[in-house]
Amino acid sequence: MEDKKMRQESQIAAVKKVFRYLGKYRIFLVFSMLLAAVTVALTLYVPKLTGKAVDYIVAEGLVSFPGVFKIMLQIGICTLITALAQWIMNVCNNKMTYQVVRDIRNEAFRKIEILPLKYIDSHPYGEVVSRVIADVDQFADGLLMGFTQLFTGVATIVGTLGFMLSVNVKITFVVVLITPVSFVVANFIAKRTFTMFKLQSETRGEQTGLIDEMIGNQKVVQAFGQENETLERFDEINGRLQDCSLKAIFFSSITNPATRFVNSLVYTGVGITGAFAVVNGSLTVGQLSCFLSYANQYTKPFNEISGVVTELQNAIACAQRIFDLIEEEPQVPETENALHLTDIKGHVDLTDVSFSYLKEQRLIEHLNLNVKPGQRIAVVGPTGCGKTTLINLLMRFYDVTGGRIEVDGTDIRDMTRQSLRAGFGMVLQETWLKTGTIRDNIIMGKPDASAEEIVEAAKASHAHSFIKRLPKGYDTWITEDGGSLSQGQKQLLCITRVMLCRPPMLILDEATSSIDTRTEVKIQNAFARLMEGRTSFIVAHRLSTIREADVILVMKDGKIIEKGNHESLLAKNGFYAELYQSQFALGTGPNASGTVPVDNSACC
Template sequence: MSMHGGRGRPGASAKPENFAGSVRRILGLMAPDRLRVAAVVVSAVVSVALAVSAPRILGEATNVIFNGFIGQSLPAGMSKDAQVQALRAAGDGTMADMLAAMDVVPGQGLDFARLGGILLGVLCIYLAAFVFGWFQARVTARIVQNAMYRLRRDVDGKLFRLPMSHFQQQSRGDVLSRVTNDIDNLAQTLSQSLTQIITSVLTIIGVLAMMISISPLLALIAVITVPVSALVTVLIARRSQAEFKTQWKSTGEVNGYIEEMFTGQDVVKAFGQQERVIEGFAPANNRLFRSAFRAQFVSGIIMPAMTFISNLNYVAVAVVGGLQVAGGQLSIGGVQAFVQYSRQFSQPLGQLGGLINMLQSGVASAERVFALLDAREQEPDPEHPEHLENVRGRVAFENVSFSYSPDAPLIRNLSFTAEPGQTVAIVGPTGAGKTTLVNLLMRFYEVDAGRITIDGVDISRLGREELRSHIGMVLQDAWLFEGTMRENLAYGAPGATEDDIVSAAQATHVDHFVRSLPDGYDTVLGYDGGALSQGQRQLLTIARAWLSNPSILVLDEATSSVDTRTEIAIRLAMNALRQDRTSFVIAHRLSTIRDADIILVVRDGQIVEQGTHEALLEAEGFYTRLYRSQFAGPAEGAESGESGAAAPADPAGH
């Protein structure tokens, strides 16, 4: 049984959405490097032209050697024509035809000067082809890495433009797999295939031209294998593309499961669920194994099939070529050159067949990355945004309605006003919509109806960056990054001085435990805070909010992970921090919000009560039952029938 949320039907095979369109889009990534691409093509043409000319010249070297051997064995006093006539008169027409087609001088042996000149020329040709090939590979590497740099940059920017709902619907591991594994696979595909595709196509064209010039009949035999190879490749590639798409989807599922279980391994071990996690991993791992095996096996058939067809072509060329030599229609060197060309002709065909394997995998990864880039973004900021000057902090919700899904409305026609400097506490059962309210204030989500204003300005008319620059937020889940204590504290205030950092740390009771560390404020924190306790991590995030000096504060269970004594100290610090600031405090522990100016009691997305702590207790309403349930024990809370379990689910977690 899987222990993580559903990801759709695992392992479901999907047809390629748009192979040709995806290839065009991949090529479009390289458009800014047009000049480099042109240089690659030119160098490829020169390199292939040089390499293709070499076998023909080597065929001449073979003719020089063979002619020298035959000429040395013929009597010197008799001309070649006379010896040909003598062979015909003796009834040896085959030998006569061969001798007639050869460029020999009876009695003269091997021409070493001519042979040396030919071999030296071939050596220079191969050396020049190597230089152009090296240049081509180097420039191609630059083109591919530039394209991947731009793609990673675009994906990184896209992640910050996606709405929060996207990350609730997608596994974090799958998103990470698209950003890392799929882009790396696409980069590897382009690096290995781009040059080979250009070279292979040019080689096929050049070799075919040389084969026709040597023997049109043999060229026809070689060309017959092309449609056969193409048909085999297309049939196999059509199947393998779907398998590769499934493979990379399964890779994302495995990464998502591992990431989820790794981050929660303390909970897994605490509840003794190791075996269950292992059992849950096995189906995803098996799906990846099966899809990867099928993808590699199906695509791996291409190369053996191409080799088989190539061998049949080689046999046909050898037999027919031998007959042409015997008939005097072709020289020994011509046959040798043609055999080399037939191999050169079959090799790029086989390479293209093998590249289909890699291309299918690369395009499947590219489609996953493009799907991320094409995902619906959050609503853009206004073209001409308004600005907040000298923020006082008057926050008003005016007939606000919101739902995470159309068929399950959460907040309906909610209205309230927080005056400047007021502390507004939001309480209620789990799933009531408490965190949703501040998510709407931060524009993590957009309201469906109504509006939210700050100092009379509709926040939808503000740029998100400006809006959030006026709001300091401390979440229940403390987030810290790998860096020094000082860098983590100053994350929201990059220009803070050392005195500012220390003052904020002292005010929030962080300074004493920071100085107890070996390197003090220069202590480097590991991933997610390293060895710090949850309470210490939360203290750091509170100090971070203090240092950013916001006009509006949002405290979402900010003291839920600290001990009672520290909580009291933090509350005193927060009281000072809240001076002249509008503050929203979400709390389950009602004892922490007794001094709030106004308490909003939220239930099923509606404000059912509001007032001060004393006034709400006197009203003997829902708040009173919540308050008493926390201090009278679970029995009374259960009897009240107001447990959080009965409340509707809230994707935000409250």
């Protein structure tokens, strides 16, 4: 009972939100309602004219042709005006519906841009996409049908009753007496279809999420022979979607036969009572034909409205899902007087910093760190120790739950996120490219860069040579996954972005993990030049990078357990020394380039 009440309240809330969006386009709404009234009035006036025409045809040789022709002309004019009014009404409905849909999609996309990263991390991408695309499309279809048929249907019912009362009150009473049957049918269908359509929408989002996940990771699926398991998961979700879709369609399909049954009852009642009235002389044959026509017109909207009700139930269910996204708690807003840093020196302080993704699972606790401008800070440690989390906190993808992080003496929560992130150049192990040209991907952080600057940055990252070999060079079009580019080439493009921006601070998270050893040595030299005078945070496994750092932080269980340079940490003979010595125990000592591979299972 409680669930039913909550469901009804959520439906009412969703409808109110829809009308809030409609408020901007009330002029179209008013015009649509007025034109619906005009359409209905003229449509209902035609049967009355037809009845008069029938009464002009009394018997053979007793036909008033002038009267019939006059009525035919009136019917023709009414039909033309009705067609024009319907066309304009449909234009208004389309404009109103798709402008509302545009506003909802824009608001949903804007919300995605400001959602905290924890929401994106905890929801499948495909499910979010399904809300913004499929659910909004379903909502648009239901809304359009509602505006097109609901106003017209209600106006037809009210108008028909008015015209029937003007002809004969007693027969109208028979029609009204049978009317509640239609409302009972509509109510029965509405209660059951909403739940099914909501479940259908949620399951469709789950299916979209799985498809998106599988397409994006098809190589991994095939490499580990997970095709059958993936198909089983898809079949299971598809089976549930089939089940809830069939139930939704079943209940909504009851509409037509049920309302047709009501139509037949009304038509039968009018026919029988009307026949007796004609025999008694209280009704003419023309009036009876007019009444029968009204009986059809009166019951037809119940068919349409019942169909609209099921569509609206689906639309409201989809609207609820998109409104849930729009109303998600956004990331912590910037302070009113947030500073916009322009001349960042690179002094970073972490004071008593604590953070956890889940309240019950502690990660980083009471972390303290003082980084001077221009220092190179390397971070190493086992999986889950908090290395990547530290990067997320520095970039303010997540906010600390305790303590504070300062850049040049200012708490990062008191500065704009844009200026903070513009101060960092970040290259991650996972590459990210957007659909566009090679040039578009390189200038992402500096849109006004000249052609000479782009080429210079590409040469510094050793990407220029492979770019020139592409069909159109820097104007070669690539997709979001890089198309035919290798993983190493995609990473070189990401490095080029940073080389172009030359930010005051750097974050390198295994930035050369996908690059061959020879190219890596060259890029390390380029990074060395780039890092001169810049505060740099390096999450790395390869000791060639770590050994050159000014300070090495060894993290474990969210805490810094060792701190110092390469030589001092080896002298301590602690956890870092164990990691270092384990490489040689595996027979993977320094190679010709000075690079010492690290056991990834220990350090990542």
